[in-house]
Amino acid sequence: MTAPLLSIADLHVAMGPQEILHGVRLDVPEGAIVAVLGSNGVGKTTLMRTVSGIYRAKQGTITFRGQPIANMPAHRIVQLGLSQAPEGRQIFSNMNVRENLVLGGGDVGLGELDRVLAMFPILSERLRQNAGSLSGGEQQMLCIARALMRRPSLLLLDEPSLGLAPKIVAQIFDLIVRIRAEGVSILLVEQNARAALRIADHAAVLEDGRIVLSGPADQLRDDPRIAEAYLGGHAH
Amino acid sequence: MTHLLEIRNVSRRFGGVQAVGDVTAHVNEGELVGLIGPNGAGKTTLFNLISGFTPLSGGTVAFAGRTISGMTPNQVARLGISRTFQNLRVFPNMSVFDNVSVGAVGALPQGAFGALFGGLHRRGRDRSAEISRRTWEALEAVGLTHVAAELAANLPYGQRKYLEIARALAMRPRFLILDEPAAGLNDTETRDLAAFIKRLHGQGLTIMLVEHDMTLVMGICQRILVLASGRKIADGTPDAIRTDAAVLEAYLGVDE
Amino acid sequence: MFDPYYLQQLAIGLSLGMTYALMAIGFTLIFGVLNVVNFAHGEIYTLGAFAGLVLISATAPPIVAVILGALAIGALAGFSLERIAFKPFRRFTDEASLKSRAMRESTLLSSLAVSIVVREALEIVFGSQMRSVPFEYLINTPVRVGPVILVTGDFIIFGVAAAMLIGLQYLLTRTRVGLAIRAVSNNPLGAKYVGIDTDRTIITTFVVGSMMGAAAGILMGLYYGAVFPAMGFTPGIKAFVAMVMGGLSSIPGAVICALILGISESMATTFVSSGWSDMVAYGFLILTLIFFPNGLFGARRERV
Amino acid sequence: MVPALILLLVFAALPALLAGFDKGYFYQIANLALIFVLLSASMHLVTGVAGLLHLGHAAFYGVGAYTAALLTSKLGLGFTVTLPLSGLVAALVAFLVALPTMRLVSIYFAVATLAIGQMLYLVMLNWVDFTKGPNGVIVSKGFELFGVSLSGRLAAYYTVATVVTLSVIAIGRLSHSYYGNALRSIREDDQCADAMGVSTVRLKMEAFTLSAFFAGVAGGLWAHMTGYISPGDFKFSESILILAMVVVGGLGSLPGAVIGALLLILLPEGLRALGDFRNIMVGLVMFLSILLLPKGLLGEVSALRLVRQQLGAAWRTTGPANGKGEGIGWR
Amino acid sequence: ADTVKLGYQLPLTGDTAQYGQDFRKAAEIALTEFNAAGKPFKVEIVFEDSRSDAKEGTNIARKFVDDKEIVGVLGDFTSGVSMAAAQVYKEAGMPQLSQTASHPDYTKVSKYQFRNIATQAQEGPYNAKWMATKGIKNVAVIAEQTDWGQSVVTGFSDAVKANGGTVAFSEFFNRGLKDYRSLISKIERAKPDAIYTGFFYEDGAQFLKQLQQLGIKTPVYSTSAAYSPKLIELAGGAAEGVHLTSNFLPTDPSPNVQHFVDEWKKRSDGAVPGQFPAQAYDAVRIMLAAVEKASPNPTREKVRDALAQTKDFPGVTGKTSFNADREAEKELVKVEVKGGAFVPVAD
Ligand SMILES: Nc1ncnc2c1ncn2[C@@H]1O[C@H](COP(=O)(O)OP(=O)(O)OP(=O)(O)O)[C@@H](O)[C@H]1O
Ligand SMILES: Nc1ncnc2c1ncn2[C@@H]1O[C@H](COP(=O)(O)OP(=O)(O)OP(=O)(O)O)[C@@H](O)[C@H]1O
Ligand SMILES: [Mg+2]
C-alpha cells in the first residue's frame, strides 16, 4: 500500500490553557473519502483548521504527500493543493460572487470557473451579487465552489450540507463522489452521518479530542455504537 | 376570525431579485408551523420582513390584530415576536447568563433609573428579580445552567444554538421564529431538539420554523408552508406536503 | 456677473482640499486592510517630511532624490509600524478576541502610543520648532490662471494625488494584489483559506500606504516651507474625517470628501470667519452622516 | 458593592498617607487623578460597556466646567448649585447633539463624536461674548457645601473624593446591571440586540447622555478646583487621553478604567525625574501595557461575576426548579 | 542659607517646547553669570516641564509651593497655564514672574503676579501711532484666537479709532492655521491701507509667504511677539518690509546685550536670540536681583516686595520698571525687515 496522501499522527492542539485534541491519528489515502463523525464540540473543526494551518499544532505531525505541513503557514498549505470549505463559510461578504470565486482560484486562475459554475447553477445567476446578501444555502454553495476553484488534490469539507435543501444535499453528496472519481481525495466532517457513511470509504469517530473508532465506512455503518449515537438510534 | 400572525400580499425586491413575491399566509395562536423551500426561496427574507429587519416592498404584516409592518425590530420584539438567526448570533464576549438576560431585559426593560436605584425600592427589586428569574428559567429550559458563567464564545456550536433559543425564550414571546435551528446538529441532537421544540409548543407557544431537515419538520410541524422563488407554492399538513408534486419537484427531490 | 473673488476662494478651497486628499489616500488604504484607525499615519507623514529635510540639508540633492528618500523612509516606517504596533495583536485567534471591542481599540491605541513615542523622539532630536526648507526647493511659485492665483505646488499636489488615486484604483480593482488586499480587509480568516498570505498582504499595504503618507509629508513640507514634529496632526484629523465621510472603503470617496472639507473651510472663511471655518467643515460631516449614515460612498450594512 | 466599599476605604484612608508627606502637591495630584478617574469611568460607560468609540468626551467635560465657571462668575452661584448643574447642562447638550447622530454605528459614530467634540471646543474658543473665548474664566469660588467652605486641603480632597466615589459607584451600578447588559449587547451585536427588543438608539442616547452628565460633573470639580479654566483644557488631545485611560486599564472593565486613569495621571508626574524623556516613557509604558495585556491591565470582569452573586440570592429566594427544563413555567 | 531656590515652570516638551527650551537656555545663562559673580549666596533654579498643560501647570505650582526653600517662581509660557498656576501662587503667597503671560487679567489675580512683557495696552497704541504717522488711515487687523490675540485686537483697534482711523476688517484665526490664503483674499477685499497682525513667528511666516504668493503688497505691521530670527528664516524674502516693534535688538552694541547674544550663540550653534528668550533672560535677572535685594534670608514675601520695587532695571530688553499693577513698562523700538535682517528704524 502506498503512503497515504494525508497522514495525521499524535496531533495535540490547545486553545490557550485548554487542550482540545489529545493525540489524533488519521490517514486519508489517495483517492479516498474519509468521514469524521462526532457530536458537537468534540474538536472536528479544530482538527480541520489545524490541518489547514489556521491553528497551531502543539505536538504531533501532519504530512501531506510526504511533506510535513504542521504549523506551515496556511497559505502555503493551500498552495500545496489542500483546500477547505470551512465551518462558518468564511466567504468574502463585501465582494461579489465572481470575485469570491476568482480568489478561490488563486494562482491556478479561472480555469475551473465554468466547471464549478455548472455544478452550482444558482451561483451563475448571481455572479454580480454581493456574497453577503446571498441566502444561507447559497453562501454554503459558494463556499464549496470556492474551495473547488483551485482543483485541489485534497479537499476538506467541514459540514458541507449545512443549511442546504434536501435536494441540494443529495446533489452535494453526488458531487463529492464525482470529484473523488476525478482523483480528488476528500476529508469530510459531517453531521448527516448516514449520508456521510454512505459515500465514505473510511470513517473515524472523534470523541473528546480522540479518535475512538475508525475503519472502513461500511463496517462503521453497522456498528451499534454508531447507530446509537449518530444515526438517531436505529441503524440505516 | 383573526390569526395571531397575518401576512398579506407581502413582497420584497432586492434590485433585480424578487426575494419574496406576493406571499399571503397566516399562523394561528398555538400553532407550530414549518416554512420550507429551496435555498434562496425567500424564507429568511420573510422572517426578516416579519421581524422588522427588512422593510416591505408591498403588503402588510399584522400580529395579534395590529399592523406591524414599518415597526423597528425592537418594537416588533416587544410585541412578543422573538427570533433566532440563521447564522448564529450570540454575544461572544458576554457570559451565557448575560447573553440570555438581554432577552429578558428586552422584554422588561430595566432603565437607567432602575439600575441606579433599583435596589432601593420594591418595584425595582422585583423587576431585577424577575429578569434574573426569567433568565435562569430560560437557561434551565435549554439545559445550559451549568455553563451560565462561561463566555459565550467558548461554547461549542451546538450549545450556542440552544443559547440563542434561550435568549429568545427569555423574552417570553408569544410567537417564536426559528431559522434553521437544527443546522449543524447530528441526527441524535436533532431528535433532542425536535423534542424540545415540541415541548415548548406543548406549553402553549406559537412557533414558526425554517428547516431543511425533513425528519424534524415533518415530525413536529402541524402545518407546513412552502416557498419557492419567493412565492408560496403549498400550504398544508405534513402528509399533504410530502406528496405534493410541486414540492417534490422544487424542494425535496424525487427520491425522498 | 461673476466675481473673481469667489473664484479665487473656490480655487483656494480646492487646493486646501487636495492637501487633505493627499494624506487621506494612504490613510484610507491602510484603514481598508485592517479596519483599524492608524493613529500613527500623521507621524509617517512627519517622518517623510523630516527625511526629505535631512537629505536636503545634508547633501542638497535634486528634488527627485528628496522624494525618493522620503518614500524610502515611509516604506521603512510603514514596515516597522506594522510589525511593532499591529502585528502583535494578530496573535490572538480565538473568537472572543477577534470579535472583542477591547482588542480592536487596543490596536488603535497601540498605534497611538507609537505615534506619541515617535513624535516625542522627533522633538528631542530636532526640537519642536518649525524648520525651514531652503527656498530653491520650495514649490510655491505663484501661477496665474485667468483671474485666479495659485502656486506651482497646487498643480504638483493635484498631479500626485490624481496619480495615486488612479494607481490605487487600478491596483485595487484590476490586479490580483488588489483583490487580495480587499479580501484580507473583508475577511482575514477567509483569505487564509483561499491561500492568501495575509501577513504579506497587510505589510504590503502598510508599506504602500505609508509611502504615500511620507510622500504627502515631504510635498507638504516643500509646499508650506516648514517642517516640524506636530505637522501631521491637523491633516491627520482631516484625512480621518474625509475617509469616514467618504464611506471608509472608497478611496475616491475620501478624495471627494477631502475636497468638500477644503472648500467648506474656505467658503466658511469667506462668508463667516476664519475662526469658525472648522465648525462648518464638521457641520458638513455631521449633515452628511445624518443623510448617509455609511458615508457618501460606503457600502450598506450587511443583511441580517 | 464590594469593590465600591474597597474604593471608599482607599479614598478615605489616602489622606492619612498623604498627611505623612504634608504636601499640597500630593493632594493636588490626588484630586486631579480622581477627576480623571471620573472622566474615564464616565467614558467607560459609552466606550467600554456600550462599545461606542467616543472621541469627543473632553468637550462634555468642558461644558460642565464652563457651566460651573460661568454660573459662578456671572451669577455668583456656589459649588453646591453649580456642580449638579454642570452635570445637567453637559447632559442636556449631549442629548441635543446626540439626537441626530445616535443612529450611526462603529467608526461613523466615532467620527461624529469627534466632530461634536471639536465643534463644542470651537464654541468655547470662538464665542467670545459668552464664554470669554480664549481668555478663559476665573472661578472665584472654591468648594463649599451650602455656604460652608470646603476649600481647605483636606476638605477639598474629601469633597472631590466623595463626589467621584458616588459617581463611580453609580456608574458601577449602571454597568453591572441588566441595564449594563443591554448596553453590552449593543457593543457585541447591535442588530441582534435590536431583535431582542433592546431599543438600541434610545439606549445609546441614554448612555451617551449619562456619560456626559458624569463628565460634566468632573468638569465642575475641575473648574472649582483650579479656579481658572480655558478652552485649552478641553481640546481633542484630552479626549484621546481619556480614551487611552479606558483602554489601557481594560476596555469594558470599570476597575480597569479607574486604574488606567490613575496610571496615566500618576505616571507622567512620577517620571518627572526623566526630564525631556518622560513622555517617551509614558508612550512606551502605554504601548507595552497594551501589547502585553491587550485586554487591559484588568480585563472585563463583566457583569458576570456580580450578576451571579446577585443572582445567587435572587435565585434562592425564588427557589430553583428541579430537573432539566421539565415543567418550567417559562410562559 | 547659602543657596536660594527658585522654580521655573515652562513647556520643555510638547508642541510649544521650542519656547520652553529657549527659556531654560536663557535662564541658565543668567544663572551662571549670577553664581559666578561671587555673591554671598548661590541660587538654584528648579525647572519643571508643564507641557503647556494647565493640569501639569497646577501640579507644578503645588510642588513649588510645597518646597519651603523656593522663594519665587518664573513662568509659565502660555497664559492659560500661567493663569491656572497663578491661582495656586495667589493662595500660597508665592511671587510669580512670567516672561510671556499676556492675559489681561494675569496681574489682577493677586499682588504676587508680575510679568516682563510689553502689554498690548502699551504696544497697540504705540503701533497705532506709528501707522498714523505713516498716513495709514484704514487698517485690517487679524490675530490668533488666544487671550493674547484678543488683547492685540482690542489694544490696537481702540487706539486706531482714538487716532481717527478706521478698522476695515478684524478677524481671528486659530493658531497653527496653515492656509491663510482665504483669509488674505478676504482682507484684500476690504482694501485696507495696512494689515496689523497678532501672530507668533510660525504663523507669521506662513501668512507672509502666502501674502507674497497672492501678489499682495499691502504693508504689514506686527507686534514684538513675531520678532524672532526664525521669522525671516522661515518666510525668506516674503518677510521683507514687515514693520514690527521690539524692545530687544541683538545688534544693540551695549555690552550687556552683546554679552547675552554671545552667550546665546555659544549655546545654540551661532543662532541669534529673538524677543522671547531676551524677555526670559531679563525676567530671570529681575528675579535674581529681587532675591539679592531680599537677602539675607529671603522669604517669598520679601522677594515679592523686592520685585514690586524693581525700577529701571537695566536689561537686554531695555529698562524695566514694574508699575503699581505689577506690569512691566517697556521701551519699544520700531523695527523693519530690510535685506533679510531686522533693522531699527526711526519712524
Ligand atoms: N478558538 C477557540 N478558543 C477557545 N476554545 C475553542 C476554540 N475553538 C474551539 N474551541 C473549543 O474546542 C472544542 C471543540 O470545538 P470544535 O469547533 O472543534 O468542535 P466541533 O467538533 O467542530 O463541533 P461542531 O459540531 O459544533 O462544529 C469546543 O469545546 C470549543 O469550545
Ligand atoms: N440584500 C440583498 N440583495 C440582493 N439579493 C438578496 C438580498 N437579500 C436576499 N437576497 C436574495 O433573495 C433570495 C432569498 O434569500 P433568503 O435568504 O430569504 O433565502 P432562504 O429561503 O432563507 O434560503 P436558505 O434556505 O438558503 O437560507 C436569495 O436568492 C438572495 O440571494
Ligand atoms: Mg465544527
Ligand SMILES: [Mg+2]
Ligand atoms: Mg435562510
